[in-house]
Amino acid sequence: MRNASFEIARAVLMLVAFVSMTAAEAKVYKCVIEGKTNFQDQPCQNEPAVAPAAAAPVTDLPTAGSEAFFNEANKPPYRPAVSADLATATPRDYFMRSVKACEGKNEGDFFAEFSYPIRRGFSRKSPSMRSQMFELYCQQMTAASVAKLLSERKFSIMQSAAPEQGVRKSVLCWRPKEAPGNPCQNMMDVVIENGQLKRDQF
DSSP states (O other): OOHHHHHHHHHHHHHHHHHHHHHSSSEEEEEEEETTTEESSOOOOOOOOOOOOOOOOOSOOTTTTTTTTTTTGGOOOOOOOOOOHHHHHOOHHHHHHHHHHHHOOOOOHHTSSSSSSHHHHTTTTHHHHHHHHHHHHHHTOHHHHHHHHHHHHEEEEEOOOOBBBBBOEEEEEEEEOOOTTTTTEEEEEEEEEEETTEEEEO
């Protein structure tokens, strides 16, 4: 009886040693086959490779200042500029603010140059659409392009010749520098706040 017990114990020890040796060398794979979990020493076969779902790009998050540019509540009402303001409002500053907004990727600062009706129209578009339009507008808006524009044209602020509803509006116009006698072209109603040309009033 003792010999039988000894043989059994020795067989168990040998089996444990064998298992521990092979376990150190072999990998164990957990596989689900026909709905059942199996452990095996070979890689799983015929299992569908499920790629992780690609994260959808976030395109409609607000960008810099984009949600505030159409808020007219913080803007003073339109008031026609007095004659003294016309000389102090510089178109160059107007263009350079737009350039700075483009370089800083700040939609809000850029669209703040526009009048409320235009900004309200932009506000109804999705942030991604506004971003695309902003990028489109800024493609040609660089410091070099503005410098070229200012070198070729003479911009000035004047008042409209005929009053509208009793008001003479402030107007931004330009003339080719090489033909100074030509009349103003591309006139655009503008707002002047504290002597500074702020935004258009299409």
